[in-house]
Amino acid sequence: MSDGDESYFERLVDVDALESHLETHLGSAETFEVNRHAGGHSNETLFVTWGDRELVVRRPPPGETADTAHDVLREYTVMEALQETGVPVPETVLACEDHDVLGCDFYVMERENGVVMRDAEPDQFAEPSHRRRIGEEMVDTLGEIHRVDYESVGLAEFGRPERFTQRQVDRWQRQYEWAFEVTADEREVPAVEEVTDWLQAHVPDNPPHALVHGDYKLDNVMFGDSPPPMVRSVFDWEMSTLGDPFADLGWLLSYWPDADDRSAAVGTASSAAFVRRHGYPTRDELVDRYESVTGLAFENERFYRTLAVYKLGALGEMFFRRHLEGNADDDTYPQMETRVPKLADRALRIVEGEA
Structure with a gap:
């Protein structure tokens, strides 16, 4: 990770604060790792290993954003509502409005595995x-x-x-x-x-x-x-x-x-x-x-x-x-x-x- 990448990562996540928050809500875990997913161009995506669970944290980008843009809790609300419908969505885990954790709203969901077609055909x-x-x-x-x-x-x-x-x-x-x-x-x-x-x-x-x-x-x-x-x-x-x-x-x-x-x-x-x-x-x-x-x-x-x-x-x-x-x-x-x-x-x- 370059100095610029490391600096940006530190703006995205306070690792210790996130660990404490997850431990409070999910219980303790022997393994805890956080990595930034570079794909996408809007909200930020962090991949989190929590014990034997693979999770995803979604948060807005740092800095000033346009009014109504990057509303991650809106994402959480609709995915939570769609859990029992015919619309396939990831399983939601928790949402957080406490800015003392990451300095912004964020939510956590289970990580899905499969194929996302962006630049190439599988x-x-x-x-x-x-x-x-x-x-x-x-x-x-x-x-x-x-x-x-x-x-x-x-x-x-x-x-x-x-x-x-x-x-x-x-x-x-x-x-x-x-x-x-x-x-x-x-x-x-x-x-x-x-x-x-x-x-x-x-x-x-x-x-x-x-x-x-x-x-x-x-x-x-x-x-x-x-x-x-x-x-x-x-x-x-x-x-x-x-x-x-x-x-x-x-x-x-x-x-x-x-x-x-x-x-x-x-x-x-x-x-x-x-x-x-x-x-x-x-x-x-x-x-x-x-x-x-x-x-x-x-x-x-x-x-x-x-x-x-x-x-x-x-x-x-x-x-x-x-x-x-x-x-x-x-x-x-x-x-x-x-x-x-x-x-x-x-x-x-x-x-x-x-x-």
Whole structure:
């Protein structure tokens, strides 16, 4: 671990305080180890060995964060509520609001083992029938989330589904504004204003209501190790709420390139470019299956795809601010200086029917 890595790790976790807290709630353990998981670009993930248990601690990044971002206790609340449903989620262990432990809210869950597809296709799934099943599993699991009776599982007050879509546009506009307070001194992104105006003028009326994940994409889902591919667990629920399910579908589509797309680069990382290979469903096929699974008609597709890319740009700009302020340890954050303007241009192309 380099000096910089060690310094950042010390900002993330007071090892002695965490050990004391876990001992109070879980009992003593002969083995205790903590390691930072470098994957992901939002909340921080720590892998913890506690005796014979493998645990995960989720906490926000250090430093100032945008209002409502990085709400790890929101993740805990929804995963706790989904434990007995058909939605596959990790087993929750405990949540902590005492900032004397790590200086922030955090929660603990059991660690899952399986395959997360981020940069490469697993060899065991590299045949057309498995590739198609991966897409089907993604859509079927999303449909399972959207079919949850959120009142019966105790999530009736988890959000305000009325006017959710309008509030999404308003919220992400504010996130850009928060980031621009710092990043505008480095460079400006004029296309964002044009996309914002279009989204504000085209918010759909009366969309359906459902529990939404908020960040549903391939690398936030874990599959079992062996074929056929089956979703084992869904992670990263920090953006979850009650709202418009089509926002989830638009988000998934923004990370799922078709074979003839001119670029696979999106958002805070590259999308899973391997889904262009023979056998993976196209975006249109994903939409068709979603409509079949849920009974919902995916209308206003251009709006939801534009909104997804707009949100990706906002996240990237927030990451760029954190980089400039020294509140991040992620090699992708400085790349947002050039990637966010490209995302804004991509959103404009969707608005204009060119992408």
